[in-house]
Amino acid sequence: MKKIVVVGGGISGLSTAYLLQKKAEAAGIDIEVTLVEKEERLGGKIWSIRAEGYLCEWGPNGFLDNKPQTLDLCRDLGADRFLLRSNDNARKRFIYSGGILNRLPENGPSFLKSKLISWPGKLRLAMEPFAPKAPEGVDETLAAFGRRRLGDEALRKLIAPMVSGIFAGNPETMSLKSCFPRIAELEREYGGLIKAMVKLAKKKKQEIAEGKAVASAAGPGGILTSFRDGIQSLTDITAENVGSSSLRKGVGAIKLQRGESAPWRLLTEKGELDADAVIFATPAYATADLLAETAADLTAVLREIPYATMTVVCFGFAREKIAHDLNGFGYLIPKEEGMNTLGTLWDSSIFENRAPEGHVLLRSMMGGACFPDYIKLGDEEVTNRVRGDLQTIMGIKSAPDFVRIFRHEKAIPQYVVGHGKRLEALEERGKPYRGLFLTGNSYRGIGLNDCVAAANRTAEEAVEYLRTR
Secondary structure: OEEEEEEOOEHHHHHHHHHHHHHHHHOOOOEEEEEEEOOOOOEOOOOEEEEOOEEEEOOOOOEEOOOHHHHHHHHHHOOHHHEEEOOHHHHOEEEEEOOEEEEOOOOHHHHHHOOOOOHHHHHHHHOHHHOOOOOOOOOOEHHHHHHHHOOHHHHHHHHHHHHHHHHOOOOOOEEHHHHOHHHHHHHHHHOOHHHHHHHHHHHHHHHHHHOOOOOOOOOOOOOEEEEOOOOHHHHHHHHHHHOHHHEEEOOOEEEEEEOOOOOEEEEEOOEEEEEOEEEEOOOHHHHHHHHOOOOHHHHHHHOOOOEEEEEEEEEEEEHHHOOOOOOOOEEEOOHHHOOOEEEEEOHHHHOOOOOOOOEEEEEEEEEOOOOHHHHHOOHHHHHHHHHHHHHHHHOOOOOOOEEEEEEEEEEEEOOEOOHHHHHHHHHHHOOOOOOEEEOOOOOOOOOHHHHHHHHHHHHHHHHHHHHOO
16 A cells, blocks of 8 residues: 655645545555644635624635636535535726726726726737737746836736735736746737737637637636635535545644655654655745755755735625625725725625625735735734725725734745746756655645646646556
8 A cells, every 4th residue: 555645734735635545546556645734724725714794714715617627626526516606796896096996897998988097008008919029038027028018007007906916926026927827828829918819719709600619818717616605615525525534633744754664754743654655735935844854955946935925804894884886896906006905805795695694794905025014013003004995995984893804924925037947946856856746836826726736737646656666
């Protein structure tokens, strides 16, 4: 029997453990999987907290259904019958600029009518097909890409808020190729974004006429999807399917060593675990600590991956206290507006069952790579700053009836320029360490879909490795 240890009990570790069991069984390989998690609860940053009738998401609130990985996992787990799609409100998204909430345009006519971008800015956007291509081989920042192809105003009012909303990142440091590889690919293939949109639209019509699969666009697309009881249902159900005998909660890993009777030995707070393979589904900085003694060359690269802070603030209100229309997903805020928050999601408008009857739940984000020191603010200061932004933007003068504040000192990995080279270095330097695998959102995608896709790849690689032992 082959023994595999998975370190980390978030969605990456849980889905890897589950998929390992499934793929090994299909391959006829007898394995024993042990997952260790230092906390007493599983799920990592996925945590749905029910309090006073409100459902607050400590971390992510769902996944987009336009990619198959997570949906396939849900179907395999039998969890698909519990899925909850966001309602039509989620299609309406806003940017706060010029003292008002501007709805993001969804088509040409609405773009022309929008006040978000000035007419000079719109004319600059229209010149995108004539923008020069990126220099060959350059790992361009998102800011450089935005200025080159779309102009400074589009960068400030569209790209920068999107980057802060997705990555909590700074577009001046983030890598286009690593953050949005599809957009970089479209520019290389078609010579520009508008050219790509036109050609993909023609291709889409042709494929529909021929009954073939529809080509995908560059945007995020999809419907935001969760569960009635919150996204934690996914990690709970995955853990149940992994099996309690394989799960060890409250067991902190200390370090990895070369083994004697087996290739690897993981030292934990509650004993040693010998293994044929060890999979680290932990953040890059935590993995670096665990590998420091055995794989210092990997550790040096892992420590180069930075993380952004994030403070999540949930406010609950009686609906009658808010005059503002809440028919939408929420809004993001350009840095130049001088607000304290990155944006606010209207959670109870996105999913049902997020607030008591007659109440609403708003979830605001603070910090990120541009405001790292906000993580140090006390609860009263955080509450006052969020209230100030909500009053300015939405006219909410009443104090919230419900407040919950969640702090993440290392919330989201930052794919800054050079990230691709770091991944290449990890792959090359990792070759001597057979049976050692890294997975999670530190590497090739930060979203839930990305984590599950990475887990699937890692499970396949681990099973293939076990075939050779």
